[in-house]
Amino acid sequence: MRPTVHDIAAKAGVSLATVDRVLNNRPGVRSVTRDKVERAIATLGYVRDVAAANLAKGRNYPFVFILPAGDNSFMRGLESEVRAAMARSASERTQITILPVPAFDAQALVQALSEAHQRRPAGVAVVAVDAPEVAEAVKQLRDGGIAVVTLVSDLPGSGRDHFAGVDNVAAGRTAGTLMGRFTGGRAGPIAVLAGSMLVRDHRDRLEGFSAVMAEEFSSHRLLPVIEGQDDPVLVEKLVHALIEREPDLAGIYSLGAGNRGLVAAIERTGKNKAICTIAHELTPHSRAALRSGTIDAVLNQDAGHEVRSAIRVLKAKADGLAVIEAQERIRIDIFLKDNLPIEQA
Amino acid sequence: MRPTVHDIAAKAGVSLATVDRVLNNRPGVRSVTRDKVERAIATLGYVRDVAAANLAKGRNYPFVFILPAGDNSFMRGLESEVRAAMARSASERTQITILPVPAFDAQALVQALSEAHQRRPAGVAVVAVDAPEVAEAVKQLRDGGIAVVTLVSDLPGSGRDHFAGVDNVAAGRTAGTLMGRFTGGRAGPIAVLAGSMLVRDHRDRLEGFSAVMAEEFSSHRLLPVIEGQDDPVLVEKLVHALIEREPDLAGIYSLGAGNRGLVAAIERTGKNKAICTIAHELTPHSRAALRSGTIDAVLNQDAGHEVRSAIRVLKAKADGLAVIEAQERIRIDIFLKDNLPIEQA
DNA sequence: ACATTTTTGATTTACGTACATCAAAAATTC
DNA sequence: GAATTTTTGATGTACGTAAATCAAAAATGT
Numbered sequence: 001m002r003p004t005v006h007d008i009a010a011k012a013g014v015s016l017a018t019v020d021r022v023l024n025n026r027p028g029v030r031s032v033t034r035d036k037v038e039r040a041i042a043t044l045g046y047v048r049d050v051a052a053a054n055l056a057k058g059r060n061y062p063f064v065f066i067l068p069a070g071d072n073s074f075m076r077g078l079e080s081e082v083r084a085a086m087a088r089s090a091s092e093r094t095q096i097t098i099l100p101v102p103a104f105d106a107q108a109l110v111q112a113l114s115e116a117h118q119r120r121p122a123g124v125a126v127v128a129v130d131a132p133e134v135a136e137a138v139k140q141l142r143d144g145g146i147a148v149v150t151l152v153s154d155l156p157g158s159g160r161d162h163f164a165g166v167d168n169v170a171a172g173r174t175a176g177t178l179m180g181r182f183t184g185g186r187a188g189p190i191a192v193l194a195g196s197m198l199v200r201d202h203r204d205r206l207e208g209f210s211a212v213m214a215e216e217f218s219s220h221r222l223l224p225v226i227e228g229q230d231d232p233v234l235v236e237k238l239v240h241a242l243i244e245r246e247p248d249l250a251g252i253y254s255l256g257a258g259n260r261g262l263v264a265a266i267e268r269t270g271k272n273k274a275i276c277t278i279a280h281e282l283t284p285h286s287r288a289a290l291r292s293g294t295i296d297a298v299l300n301q302d303a304g305h306e307v308r309s310a311i312r313v314l315k316a317k318a319d320g321l322a323v324i325e326a327q328e329r330i331r332i333d334i335f336l337k338d339n340l341p342i343e344q345a
Numbered sequence: 346m347r348p349t350v351h352d353i354a355a356k357a358g359v360s361l362a363t364v365d366r367v368l369n370n371r372p373g374v375r376s377v378t379r380d381k382v383e384r385a386i387a388t389l390g391y392v393r394d395v396a397a398a399n400l401a402k403g404r405n406y407p408f409v410f411i412l413p414a415g416d417n418s419f420m421r422g423l424e425s426e427v428r429a430a431m432a433r434s435a436s437e438r439t440q441i442t443i444l445p446v447p448a449f450d451a452q453a454l455v456q457a458l459s460e461a462h463q464r465r466p467a468g469v470a471v472v473a474v475d476a477p478e479v480a481e482a483v484k485q486l487r488d489g490g491i492a493v494v495t496l497v498s499d500l501p502g503s504g505r506d507h508f509a510g511v512d513n514v515a516a517g518r519t520a521g522t523l524m525g526r527f528t529g530g531r532a533g534p535i536a537v538l539a540g541s542m543l544v545r546d547h548r549d550r551l552e553g554f555s556a557v558m559a560e561e562f563s564s565h566r567l568l569p570v571i572e573g574q575d576d577p578v579l580v581e582k583l584v585h586a587l588i589e590r591e592p593d594l595a596g597i598y599s600l601g602a603g604n605r606g607l608v609a610a611i612e613r614t615g616k617n618k619a620i621c622t623i624a625h626e627l628t629p630h631s632r633a634a635l636r637s638g639t640i641d642a643v644l645n646q647d648a649g650h651e652v653r654s655a656i657r658v659l660k661a662k663a664d665g666l667a668v669i670e671a672q673e674r675i676r677i678d679i680f681l682k683d684n685l686p687i688e689q690a
Numbered sequence: 691a692c693a694t695t696t697t698t699g700a701t702t703t704a705c706g707t708a709c710a711t712c713a714a715a716a717a718t719t720c
Numbered sequence: 721g722a723a724t725t726t727t728t729g730a731t732g733t734a735c736g737t738a739a740a741t742c743a744a745a746a747a748t749g750t
Contacts, residue, residue, distance in 0.1 A: 017731090023708095024708075028728080029727070030728090033727080051397075051399065055705095055706080056709080091396075167684075181527050182529075185530040212683065326687065329686060331686070336522050337522070350736070360698065361700085362740095373696070393736090398736080400704095400706065400735095
């Protein structure tokens with residue numbers, strides 16, 4: 001049987017109350033006694049039964065998730081994962097509120113962060129826009145003793161406790177290698193389509209992609225970045241113009257959202273096979289395009305993993321516990337038409 | 346506040362004891378009363394506090410893991426994940442025993458399954474060898490009311506409760522697409538190196554790979570399968586002979602283990618760049634080879650995920666609860682040199 | 691209407707921890 | 721050595737559920 005507080009008390013020759021004082025470092029214990037108890041804990045290999053402790057404490061964790069609004073499929077998927085977590089909140093002792101904000105809007109985000117602050121939650125998860133005033137707002141939350149985790153897009157220098165997202169430079173590099181090898185023999189320029197350079201994740205992906213293309217596939221000319229604001233309509237217009245302009249285009253790396261427009265534009269020109277297309281995030285649209293062959297590879301971050309990881313980290317930080325960073329690493333998934341997961345409800 | 350058994354009792358106008366009888370379907374409740382209680386449960390949205398219930402029950406789960414012995418890096422990694430789970434057993438209320446067996450040995454496996462049976466655990470996880478007598482032994486476990494999950498390699502037709510592993514046909518197909526596209530312009534034959542056709546996962550991978558090569562890259566000649574028994578020494582000998590025999594070899598798909606030998610043989614001939622190599626399982630050896638460029642891509646199954654999933658499923662089955670299959674799906678990870686996770690301790 | 695069976699209520703103990711209170715003992719100060 | 725402060729013990733209640741016991745009530749059979 002695993003040892004309990006009673007066993008410690010017996011072993012150390014002290015009362016239950018004293019064990020309790022040591023375990024929850026309450027005052028009023030001589031250091032000699034404290035040592036005795038701690039030795040007993042060590043030799044018995046006692047570990048606190050967290051379930052019982054939480055039950056006794058009636059502990060619960062109010063969290064706020066700040067997510068971009070709009071019809072970006074990935075973000076909607078992320079939101080539905082947060083809602084799934086809300087459904088589990090009873091058993092996980094969490095209390096989650098979602099705060100929607102306009103995308104790519106630093107001002108709105110600052111305001112949302114301040115609203116989150118007023119709710120006095122134990123932690124906040126936020127999809128960050130990379131701006132100094134946002135970093136400042138995050139700092140204030142942390143000064144108020146609220147744990148902050150950035151989600152999907154990071155905000156270094158803000159003092160956030162943790163980033164729950166992928167290594168986007170590595171993602172860009174991966175896309176670069178796939179692009180270089182998939183376009184193999186062919187010459188022809190490569191285009192990069194981003195959402196906005198205002199968010200860190202897009203900038204990082206571009207950096208990684210450009211680096212690999214320059215280092216290893218320098219025979220391909222890299223066209224200037226196109227910014228589509230993650231808007232399918234705008235993206236379709238821009239990509240269509242691009243293909244008209246560059247008839248021997250070899251590849252497109254779409255590192256943001258708006259894949260619906262990308263796919264529509266490519267399919268309109270009938271160059272599905274000629275152009276190697278690599279995109280991000282597995283959504284119903286990118287999945288269909290992958291299956292049909294219009295998109296050749298999709299790099300994905302598992303929104304469910306990100307949300308669950310963010311919650312685990314927020315809980316740990318709220319309790320002042322350490323996080324095993326390696327365990328919370330979010331993988332870059334690579335999907336080809338052959339390894340698509342079965343469609344979920 | 347979330348409702349408790351007391352609230353249900355009050356709402357339904359019955360006693361606590363009756364609520365308990367309904368919740369744990371004990372006998373001695375009229376169906377009218379049962380209905381009243383169930384309506385109260387539904388309207389209040391009551392969900393049992395699992396932590397409190399487990400505390401009260403003193404529930405724990407004795408499990409047996411049957412793993413192949415030997416110096417196969419992937420299997421050793423799997424074992425260390427099981428040991429990590431054992432370290433967590435206090436908080437997860439599990440009691441795990443590891444039973445090692447010789448690899449690819451159906452007789453030994455049958456004996457291990459019978460030994461596992463005698464321990465009367467709540468569940469067994471087993472890396473299966475695909476043989477009728479093994480399936481029979483699994484059936485007997487299940488008849489004895491013990492939950493069985495196959496790990497890594499499946500055993501369909503054995504009546505096992507669940508398979509915790511990847512879709513190996515899809516993995517083979519993915520390898521096929523990568524091989525076809527990476528070898529792009531080049532002609533030259535492609536070799537397949539397996540461990541043993543006695544295990545299901547190797548057979549499935551071969552099936553998927555062959556299918557894609559035939560469907561989409563039929564210009565490449567596929568050489569007869571080489572069986573290396575997952576033994577680095579044998580593998581090195583066989584691969585070296587292969588490269589000597591086939592001077593314009595374009596690619597090698599290694600769908601089993603023994604990557605150490607594979608890498609050594611290729612590096613010995615100096616054809617690292619000429620031969621496109623795709624292997625399975627991220628181990629220290631394959632990782633180094635990926636980084637150096639000898640291996641072009643590694644398909645991986647996350648051993649940690651598999652073990653944790655197996656335990657979750659075994660618990661659910663032991664309690665007679667349903668499993669959300671989609672949630673327990675194990676992904677096929679694709680690693681290139683660019684998206685290698687940081688090395689763990 | 692009686693005996694019998696089934697159903698329900700009331701109450702208690704337990705799981706392992708947290709937390710509060712009050713008294714007793716020990717250590718410290720003067 | 722007395723007064724004071726600090727440390728420790730003893731005890732009880734709580735968290736939400738499980739499980740057991742025994743008595744009371746209701747339903748059923750004859």
